[in-house]
Amino acid sequence: MSATEARSLERLKPLLLVAVGGFAGAIARHAVAVALPGGFPWGTLAVNVLGSFALGVLLFEATVTGRLGPETRLVLGTGFLSSFTTYSTFALQTAALSPRWAVANVAANYALGFLAVVAGRIAVRSLAAPEVAG
Amino acid sequence: MNPALLVGLGGVLGALSRFAVGSLVGSLVGGRRRDTLAVNVLGSFALGALTTGLAADATLLTVFGTGFCGAFTTFSSFAVETVELYETGARRAAVVNAATNLVGALLAVGLGGWLATAL
Numbered sequence: 496m497s498a499t500e501a502r503s504l505e506r507l508k509p510l511l512l513v514a515v516g517g518f519a520g521a522i523a524r525h526a527v528a529v530a531l532p533g534g535f536p537w538g539t540l541a542v543n544v545l546g547s548f549a550l551g552v553l554l555f556e557a558t559v560t561g562r563l564g565p566e567t568r569l570v571l572g573t574g575f576l577s578s579f580t581t582y583s584t585f586a587l588q589t590a591a592l593s594p595r596w597a598v599a600n601v602a603a604n605y606a607l608g609f610l611a612v613v614a615g616r617i618a619v620r621s622l623a624a625p626e627v628a629g
Numbered sequence: 630m631n632p633a634l635l636v637g638l639g640g641v642l643g644a645l646s647r648f649a650v651g652s653l654v655g656s657l658v659g660g661r662r663r664d665t666l667a668v669n670v671l672g673s674f675a676l677g678a679l680t681t682g683l684a685a686d687a688t689l690l691t692v693f694g695t696g697f698c699g700a701f702t703t704f705s706s707f708a709v710e711t712v713e714l715y716e717t718g719a720r721r722a723a724v725v726n727a728a729t730n731l732v733g734a735l736l737a738v739g740l741g742g743w744l745a746t747a748l
Contacts, residue, residue: 521640578700586734
């Protein structure tokens, strides 16, 4: 491989990582939506809460121990988790619900999503703590 | 084609577009939160328009609605950024961020649907 080819591959790498993660994340979101019962948008709630927990772990881990490199953050964070979770489907489904259920849907996604981020950080802290202390 | 594969293909385009908007908005005005607000409002507008305009075409709706718009917009980044704001003491900014994403996305869904019907 020539030096020019190696450089252009190096430039393409972030795009490939985001693409691979985005492919898998969207399929996983679809699979969760198909698996959960209809009526109330349980699938979107589930992916948003799970994905927020995982992104909380991933980004906080990067600042605490830094074992996960920038490539892992691109493929898992920017690629997979950001595609796995969704705001547009959440908004569309909220708009389609009756006012009472719409409020419940927003409250559930927001409260559980924010708590999941905090829980993700607590998980990282408690796992990293023995190392830091030792 | 298998619906999961259609969603995945749309997901690739959505994730790459979000990445591109992130770089673009970042270079114009700076800040991750503005990227997230931009993709969430734009993606909600597109989903509102597509759901109305492509209601008869299940395949295109799967690729561009569930796949593209679903992946282009993000809840996890929004949640992390809002919690970060709150934890660093910018509580008012956290509430404003949560509200602007919600109101912006809901208005965009409605506007997209309305435009698709009107055109």
